[in-house]
Structures are given as structure tokens and as C-alpha cells.
Amino acid sequence: MRVLIVDDEYSKVQAIAAALRAVPEIFDLNIVHETTAQAARATLRRDAIDLLVIDLHLPDVIGEQGSAEGGLALLSMMCLDDKVQLPTDVIFLSGREELLENATSKVAALGAMIYQYRADLTLWKCALVGRAKYICHRKKRTRDLPRNVDIAIVTALRSPELDAVLNLPYKWRQERLSGDPTPYYFGTIERGSDRAPLTVVATCATRKGMPSAGALAARVSTLFSPKYLVMTGICAGLAGKAALGDIIVADPTWDCGSGKQAEDVYGSPVFKAAPYQRQLDVNVMHIASELAKEPTIVQSIRAGWSERVPAGTLTVRVGPMASSASVVAASEFAASIAGQHKDLLAIEMEGYAVMAAAEYARVPAPISIVIKSVCDFADAKKDDDWQTYAAYTSAAFADHLFRHVAFAG
Missing domain, CATH: 3.40.50.1580 (Nucleoside phosphorylase domain)
Structure with missing residues (x-):
């Protein structure tokens, strides 16, 4: 299973990766990390991704300040860019509580889900692991469908x-x-x-x-x-x-x-x-x-x-x-x-x-x-x-x- 995490906060990325690696049902786990929207789009053009985890507050390129809707802009551009291989599932995790209320409906309109990230909260972990396990179950059950290999x-x-x-x-x-x-x-x-x-x-x-x-x-x-x-x-x-x-x-x-x-x-x-x-x-x-x-x-x-x-x-x-x-x-x-x-x-x-x-x-x-x-x-x-x-x-x-x-x- 291939997971792409797009987030410029390294401690958060570590916590997300640790939550996924702790679950044995998530097989063949391969985690890729990018810090900007531009780098994420390049990866998605090159690689097939099963689960995309995006931060709301995200810079477009290295050296720029993050934008409150940088993650939303990334998902919108992915849908417009026909060279991008769209992932199986998309989930937003944001540590900025003040952004959640305004972003929730916008994320839903793009077909994704959003959860508040905080180290002491469990809901984001349950949602993340649940989506990953579901994708793995689906992969096991659809062995006759095409897949991507290197x-x-x-x-x-x-x-x-x-x-x-x-x-x-x-x-x-x-x-x-x-x-x-x-x-x-x-x-x-x-x-x-x-x-x-x-x-x-x-x-x-x-x-x-x-x-x-x-x-x-x-x-x-x-x-x-x-x-x-x-x-x-x-x-x-x-x-x-x-x-x-x-x-x-x-x-x-x-x-x-x-x-x-x-x-x-x-x-x-x-x-x-x-x-x-x-x-x-x-x-x-x-x-x-x-x-x-x-x-x-x-x-x-x-x-x-x-x-x-x-x-x-x-x-x-x-x-x-x-x-x-x-x-x-x-x-x-x-x-x-x-x-x-x-x-x-x-x-x-x-x-x-x-x-x-x-x-x-x-x-x-x-x-x-x-x-x-x-x-x-x-x-x-x-x-x-x-x-x-x-x-x-x-x-x-x-x-x-x-x-x-x-x-x-």
C-alpha cells in the first residue's frame, strides 16, 4: 500500500507514519513524504498512490509561506491535471483548529474527509487507520483488477x-x-x-x-x-x-x-x-x-x-x-x-x-x-x-x- 503524506510539519508526519506502521493489517506499506503542493503533484504524476494525506495549511513551493487553503488548492489542481494519477482515497489532517470550520464543507465538496490533528486525539488515528485498512481489504478482494508496479x-x-x-x-x-x-x-x-x-x-x-x-x-x-x-x-x-x-x-x-x-x-x-x-x-x-x-x-x-x-x-x-x-x-x-x-x-x-x-x-x-x-x-x-x-x-x-x-x- 502506497501512502503519500503532504505536510511541512515533520513531527506530525512522524506521528501519521507511526500510526500506520503500527497496524499489521496494512500490508506492503510504502510511505512517501512531500512538503509542498508542487512536489506532491510531481509525485502523483510519477507514482500511483493508494492513500493521500494532506495538510490544509500548505506552501505551494519550497521557500513560500503556507496558505490556509494550500491543501484544498492541491486537491483541486490534481483533479484538473490529467497527468496526475488520482489516489484511491484522500484524507485531510489539520492541526490548525481555527481553519477547520471554514474548510469542512469545502473538503466535502471535493470528495474528501477532514479531521483535526492533535497528538492526544484519537479520532484522526481511527479515521486514518480505518481508511488504510479498508483500502487493503479492497486490494485483497480485487486481486483480478489491474494494479501498478515499478x-x-x-x-x-x-x-x-x-x-x-x-x-x-x-x-x-x-x-x-x-x-x-x-x-x-x-x-x-x-x-x-x-x-x-x-x-x-x-x-x-x-x-x-x-x-x-x-x-x-x-x-x-x-x-x-x-x-x-x-x-x-x-x-x-x-x-x-x-x-x-x-x-x-x-x-x-x-x-x-x-x-x-x-x-x-x-x-x-x-x-x-x-x-x-x-x-x-x-x-x-x-x-x-x-x-x-x-x-x-x-x-x-x-x-x-x-x-x-x-x-x-x-x-x-x-x-x-x-x-x-x-x-x-x-x-x-x-x-x-x-x-x-x-x-x-x-x-x-x-x-x-x-x-x-x-x-x-x-x-x-x-x-x-x-x-x-x-x-x-x-x-x-x-x-x-x-x-x-x-x-x-x-x-x-x-x-x-x-x-x-x-x-x-
Whole structure:
């Protein structure tokens, strides 16, 4: 449950937070605090909030004096701002008794409730906790309704790709939604006492390829409104450019089959490529590049694997990855794809579709990320020997990315 407290009196905020944290029925509690109306609106544009707690006397921006109707103005502006994700419930708590009488009817007209705050009073606590518990009961009873998560992870295969994700220490729980045959796994990424945890959902397609991956990614985006849409898994590396197990963060990715089948001047068939590339988010690119240069990251990933490992040094690369409609196990065909981008590192079958699904998602659209690790070299020697290891290194690097101090605030 996500609670946003908008109040510039810190002792009051502490008391409100303590009242909520003391109730075990209020599960998955995540409290965010803002001191101004402007900051609160920015948070509501970015995050889905279940319960909004507002003070009446509130400054609009940092450095300004509080206004007697600052909280009312905030709620009014929220209703006018179509970029704001309106919270499930709103409650006003005011420690200024002289403001209550004039504000009560105005708060009611906006669809909210108001209570007097004072440390020795119990009514505000009862109302606050009661609303929070009701929201939690409602959440439990409406499991089949869409919810909001920070990260959605999709994979093409249950084994080994989704299995590698589910081995991450996120306290996974499986749920099924009414009328939806797809199993979803929900978890929480703890990031220390000084940072809010991240919520995550993971699932996999029923078959390989861009159509299935794109359809699943679009559905997940609609159901869960993730901030980040991530695909992990396995890919084929370009011989000489990547080693077995190497982690490739796609930037850019494209459909290598996009183009026109034509004839040259001699009547021979020729493929004229017309790739439309999807770039990686710049902030994510910088974080991934920074992690790639940190030796302890790859060392910890390698050390976390207790079985056989391929020869060579594990590396992380941020670079071009092409999506093909078919499995590539012919070096000549792989070379023709490499001709579409001189720096091509890898070929796989789904990444571009996931990136495209994010592009067409409803606002605010998720940031899409494709992280895949090399399990073969797209040639006649292609086999499955290193698929499980590659799926592991991909998921392990994604975990490091999620925990980076600059990721998701």
C-alpha cells in the first residue's frame, strides 16, 4: 500500500507514519513524504498512490509561506491535471483548529474527509487507520483488477529464462487473474532502509518470437502500468564480439527482417533492409555502462554460479541487438544481419517487440530495457549447453541494475 503524506510539519508526519506502521493489517506499506503542493503533484504524476494525506495549511513551493487553503488548492489542481494519477482515497489532517470550520464543507465538496490533528486525539488515528485498512481489504478482494508496479519482467521461455528471474531474492508469490490463463509472479526488491522498495511482476510467453513477446508485453503494460518494462533471457552472440555468458544490454534494437524482398539488376533475389531502431533510455544506458565498468559486479555474478562456466572473462556490453523472426543457426545468415549494423553484438527473437510494446503503451509509458546473455554464436554449432548459465547472468545483472542508486529514484 502506497501512502503519500503532504505536510511541512515533520513531527506530525512522524506521528501519521507511526500510526500506520503500527497496524499489521496494512500490508506492503510504502510511505512517501512531500512538503509542498508542487512536489506532491510531481509525485502523483510519477507514482500511483493508494492513500493521500494532506495538510490544509500548505506552501505551494519550497521557500513560500503556507496558505490556509494550500491543501484544498492541491486537491483541486490534481483533479484538473490529467497527468496526475488520482489516489484511491484522500484524507485531510489539520492541526490548525481555527481553519477547520471554514474548510469542512469545502473538503466535502471535493470528495474528501477532514479531521483535526492533535497528538492526544484519537479520532484522526481511527479515521486514518480505518481508511488504510479498508483500502487493503479492497486490494485483497480485487486481486483480478489491474494494479501498478515499478518493474515488469517478461521472458520468452519459462525454462531457463523465467526460472532464472524467479531465483532472484524477491519473495515471489504466484497469482492468477480472473479470465487470464497467464501466471504472474509478484515480488518486492528491498534496497535498504534509506530507499523505498520496488514492486515487481514477472511472467513468460507461451512460445518464442516477436508476436508472442509483443502481445504479452502489451498486456502486462496495460494490466500493471509498470515504470520499467524489462526483458531478460538468452541470445546469440556475434563470434569475435561477445563470449559465452556475456551480458548484452540492447541499444539499439530492431527487427532485422523489416524491409523489402526485391531483385537486383540481374534478377537475383535481394533483401533491402529498412530497420526502425528503438534506443535505450539515456539514463538507463548510463547506469548500465557504469555497472559494466565495475569489476566487482561481474565478479559477484560469476561467483554466484556454482556449476560449470565457459572459458574467458565475463563482460557486460551495451550495444546493438537485432531481433529475428526465426532461430539463427547459420553463420552466413548471421553475417547478413551483421551487415545492418557494423557494431552488432547479438541476435535474438523478441527484444524489439518488447521495446515497441512500451512505445505504444498508455501514458505514462514504461521505460523498456532488454538484457540478454550470450548462449551460442548463431552458427551450425549452436546448442543448448550454456542456456541456463546465460539466463542466470542476464537475470543477475538485471538485479544489480534495479538496485543501483540512480535507478527508479
